Amino acid sequence: MMKxxxxxxxxxxxxxxxDRHLWRLIIMIIVWMIFIALTRFSKFYSxxxxxxxxxxxxxxxxxxxxxxxxxxxxxxxxSVVGVANFTSILMAFLLLNLTNAAGGLPGYAxxxxxGLGILIGAAAGIFNGILVSKFNIPxxxxxxxSGELFTGLCLxxxxxxxxxxxxxxxxxxxxNKIAGLVPVQLLxxxxxxxxxxxxxxxxVFGTKLYMLGTSATAAKFSGLRNDRLLIKTYMVSGMCxxxxxxxxxxxxxxxxxxxxxxxxxxxxxxxxxxxVNPNGGKGKISGVVLxxxxxxxxxxxxxxxxSISSYYISLIWGGVLILVMVxxxxxENSTRFIKRQMLQQ
Amino acid sequence: MAEGLLRAVDIYKSFVxxxxxxxxxxxxxxxxxxxxxxxxxxxxxxxIKVISGVYSPDSGYMEFGxxxxxxxxxxxxxxxxxxxxxxxxxxxxxLTVMENLAFNSELADRRKIVxxxxxxxxxxxxxxxxxxxxxxxxxVGTLTVAEKQMxxxxxxxxxxxxxxxxxxxxxxxxxxxxxxxxxIILKLKERGIxxxxxxxxxxxxxxxxEKFTILRSGELVATGSTxxxxxEKFSFFMTGREFQKKTFVPLNVSKEPIFQAKGIGMKSxxxxxxxxxxxxxxxxxxxxxxxxxxxxxxxxxxIRPIDHGAVLVNGEEVKIINPQVAMxxxxxxxxxxxxxxxxxxxxxxxxxxxISEIDxxxxxxxxxxxxxxxxxxxxxxxxxxxxxxxxxxxxQTLSGGNQQRVVLAKWLALNLDILILNGPTVGVDIGSKHDxxxxxxxxAEEGLALLIxxxxxxxxxxxxxxxxxxxxxxxxxxxDAAKSDEKTILSYMM
Numbered sequence: 001m002m003k004x005x006x007x008x009x010x011x012x013x014x015x016x017x018x019d020r021h022l023w024r025l026i027i028m029i030i031v032w033m034i035f036i037a038l039t040r041f042s043k044f045y046s047x048x049x050x051x052x053x054x055x056x057x058x059x060x061x062x063x064x065x066x067x068x069x070x071x072x073x074x075x076x077x078x079s080v081v082g083v084a085n086f087t088s089i090l091m092a093f094l095l096l097n098l099t100n101a102a103g104g105l106p107g108y109a110x111x112x113x114x115g116l117g118i119l120i121g122a123a124a125g126i127f128n129g130i131l132v133s134k135f136n137i138p139x140x141x142x143x144x145x146s147g148e149l150f151t152g153l154c155l156x157x158x159x160x161x162x163x164x165x166x167x168x169x170x171x172x173x174x175x176n177k178i179a180g181l182v183p184v185q186l187l188x189x190x191x192x193x194x195x196x197x198x199x200x201x202x203x204v205f206g207t208k209l210y211m212l213g214t215s216a217t218a219a220k221f222s223g224l225r226n227d228r229l230l231i232k233t234y235m236v237s238g239m240c241x242x243x244x245x246x247x248x249x250x251x252x253x254x255x256x257x258x259x260x261x262x263x264x265x266x267x268x269x270x271x272x273x274x275x276v277n278p279n280g281g282k283g284k285i286s287g288v289v290l291x292x293x294x295x296x297x298x299x300x301x302x303x304x305x306x307s308i309s310s311y312y313i314s315l316i317w318g319g320v321l322i323l324v325m326v327x328x329x330x331x332e333n334s335t336r337f338i339k340r341q342m343l344q345q
Numbered sequence: 346m347a348e349g350l351l352r353a354v355d356i357y358k359s360f361v362x363x364x365x366x367x368x369x370x371x372x373x374x375x376x377x378x379x380x381x382x383x384x385x386x387x388x389x390x391x392x393i394k395v396i397s398g399v400y401s402p403d404s405g406y407m408e409f410g411x412x413x414x415x416x417x418x419x420x421x422x423x424x425x426x427x428x429x430x431x432x433x434x435x436x437x438x439x440l441t442v443m444e445n446l447a448f449n450s451e452l453a454d455r456r457k458i459v460x461x462x463x464x465x466x467x468x469x470x471x472x473x474x475x476x477x478x479x480x481x482x483x484x485v486g487t488l489t490v491a492e493k494q495m496x497x498x499x500x501x502x503x504x505x506x507x508x509x510x511x512x513x514x515x516x517x518x519x520x521x522x523x524x525x526x527x528x529i530i531l532k533l534k535e536r537g538i539x540x541x542x543x544x545x546x547x548x549x550x551x552x553x554x555e556k557f558t559i560l561r562s563g564e565l566v567a568t569g570s571t572x573x574x575x576x577e578k579f580s581f582f583m584t585g586r587e588f589q590k591k592t593f594v595p596l597n598v599s600k601e602p603i604f605q606a607k608g609i610g611m612k613s614x615x616x617x618x619x620x621x622x623x624x625x626x627x628x629x630x631x632x633x634x635x636x637x638x639x640x641x642x643x644x645x646x647x648i649r650p651i652d653h654g655a656v657l658v659n660g661e662e663v664k665i666i667n668p669q670v671a672m673x674x675x676x677x678x679x680x681x682x683x684x685x686x687x688x689x690x691x692x693x694x695x696x697x698x699x700i701s702e703i704d705x706x707x708x709x710x711x712x713x714x715x716x717x718x719x720x721x722x723x724x725x726x727x728x729x730x731x732x733x734x735x736x737x738x739x740x741q742t743l744s745g746g747n748q749q750r751v752v753l754a755k756w757l758a759l760n761l762d763i764l765i766l767n768g769p770t771v772g773v774d775i776g777s778k779h780d781x782x783x784x785x786x787x788x789a790e791e792g793l794a795l796l797i798x799x800x801x802x803x804x805x806x807x808x809x810x811x812x813x814x815x816x817x818x819x820x821x822x823x824x825d826a827a828k829s830d831e832k833t834i835l836s837y838m839m
Binding site for chain 1: 668669671672680685686687689690691692699700704706707711712713755
């Protein structure tokens with residue numbers, strides 16, 4: 001039923017309805033922060049704790065950005081963790097070679113690692129993009145396959161062992177705090193998030209991406225080059241994943257084929273929670289960023305309760321993912337119903 | 346009326362504040378073929394759903410065979426002999442013909458064990474009633490639309506049916522299949538079964554029905570015998586507007602052809618097609634559904650490239666291997682299926698307008714110029730009179746006619762030389778159809794070369810200067826539109 005008069009409540013409802021996902025996430029974050037404040041205030045609200053969170057979430061946060069882009073086209077990228085580990089292992093070998101006797105690194109080492117790492121990620125993404133666009137393999141299968149492939153390469157390269165003992169300079173540099181406050185990892189994440197926001201909302205590429213995700217057929221009939229668009233999308237996703245891998249390399253000061261294996265599900269959860277439509281064509285970066293923050297706060301918050309074992313985390317993530325999708329079903333359905341009624345006029 | 350089969354009296358029905366039916370009364374007698382017509386949103390579907398018990402009316406009542414009902418359920422309607430055949434036919438594509446036909450009665454008899462022999466007999470009897478021949482073991486999903494429809498009719502006849510309601514039954518049928526359907530309808534009439542035929546196609550209404558009822562905005566505007574109706578009255582009742590037909594007269598035809606097809610062909614679709622198209626000219630291509638007309642249109646835009654012959658644009662040979670090449674040579678294509686091929690329904694009207702020209706609205710590295718983008722959008726909304734309160738609304742909020750204008754805007758924004766339109770007014774209401782024809786004629790006067798592919802003969806006759814008729818993959822006639830009529834065209838098509 002339509003409301004005529006605008007009571008404060010109705011105004012709030014209108015604001016809520018304008019972007020349900022965003023507001024739902026903000027409310028969830030506030031509720032969780034209040035809950036933590038009431039129960040575990042001193043253990044959660046410290047600068048150190050926020051800094052720790054901000055240095056951890058870019059690992060999977062960056063991967064989620066890539067998954068988001070792919071999901072906007074109606075696809076998905078399940079190979080992000082494989083690409084991240086593949087990049088970090090190759091770069092760990094490189095660092096091992098560059099480490100001098102004194103345990104230091106030459107000045108060009110870190111820019112080289114980042115440049116090369118991003119290139120490896122881009123190449124892996126292009127590979128995914130070609131599988132999806134030129135060979136028409138459903139994205140879920142293509143990226144699952146390539147993810148296994150990259151993980152397999154990692155295992156073959158390392159025989160399952162961790163690659164470490166390279167210079168600590170790399171890890172120390174990335175773990176620096178800018179002005180003693182902002183972790184470098186967070187900065188990298190912010191740069192990438194702004195880049196993708198710009199891509200989606202200010203460039204031709206972004207508009208085309210949403211259109212392609214809405215209808216690949218209509219895109220073809222409008223003269224869009226669907227193949228190229230898809231390859232570019234998966235390439236950016238690969239680059240995001242590679243950056244995630246480089247941050248993991250710094251945070252653990254080592255690389256291994258099975259690091260971050262829980263991140264695949266977590267990335268999908270974040271993107272869906274952030275309001276990206278798994279069928280494509282819809283989704284904003286603001287929602288995804290909020291979802292990343294919410295998830296990190298949930299996990300850290302839960303860790304502050306010693307009685308809840310961290311083994312329950314998977315259980316919780318799975319449950320939240322299903323709950324969100326069921327909630328989306330209901331909100332989507334109710335708006336669809338209203339639209340249909342309007343059309344029948 | 347004692348002998349009336351069904352009477353609906355003073356039906357009112359509203360949805361969330363929208364009055365869908367206002368005091369509509371309607372009756373149908375046994376063996377009567379009655380056409381229910383109206384624009385989209387006029388309340389046709391609502392009326393059908395009230396009659397078949399899906400919706401209950403807010404007020405008013407119904408009578409079946411003299412028995413009065415205030416409210417009916419779908420079961421009541423079926424038991425009173427009413428069957429509805431919806432556009433999607435409600436059949437199971439992954440089951441065989443036999444299973445589809447026999448399932449209902451098997452379920453109705455509450456049988457637990459499948460008896461293939463009995464099912465085969467039920468199915469054989471069902472299709473024999475309308476002399477329909479089909480392989481009972483074929484998967485329904487593999488059949489043509491017409492065959493699926495025959496199965497739906499056969500199934501409807503398995504009950505003690507007195508009235509069959511068909512919702513736009515001819516939409517996806519070829520001319521020959523429509524003829525076949527009409528023959529079956531006439532046979533059913535002989536057996537005293539009444540048919541309520543929902544359509545907005547003028548020629549069908551005149552051809553088959555004896556009585557008609559026209560709804561507009563939920564109100565009954567006219568009802569009576571089809572013999573008293575003519576096409577002007579029909580358009581007037583449907584839209585409440587009067588139209589003057591404007592037949593296209595080419596004015597500024599260029600000397601040199603801008604587009605030439607020389608013996609082009611595509612395997613198992615069409616072959617040896619040649620024609621010249623000049624600026625300022627509108628050529629119509631017509632033919633039956635399987636004549637190759639759609640494949641021809643798709644090949645000219647590069648969706649399915651030709652495999653022999655040559656295409657010349659401005660006298661130079663061009664290999665149109667994909668839509669990008671076509672667009673580089675200033676060729677645009679308005680597709681047949683607006684909903685899946687022409688539009689991004691859930692995206693904004695604005696994005697739908699600019700998507701094809703979007704590269705030209707950005708700087709070298711692809712950053713959008715928002716000012717130019719909104720200027721373009723404003724320009725096309727105004728120029729084509731797209732009626733929307735806000736171009737940021739989703740395209741699906743528009744009516745069919747306005748949606749088609751959005752598709753046109755998308756192509757016109759590219760500043761084309763050649764525009765190919767496949768079924769430019771399919772599913773568009775009469776008012777918008779008239780307006781779109783006006784736009785197309787104006788474009789030709791401004792120097793665009795247009796190619797209209799359509800099986801709507803009045804449309805082709807009214808808007809084209811030349812008409813090419815296709816049959817089984819080749820052009821069988823090249824007619825001057827001013828000197829031909831529907832009968833001549835039909836004789837070449839069949």
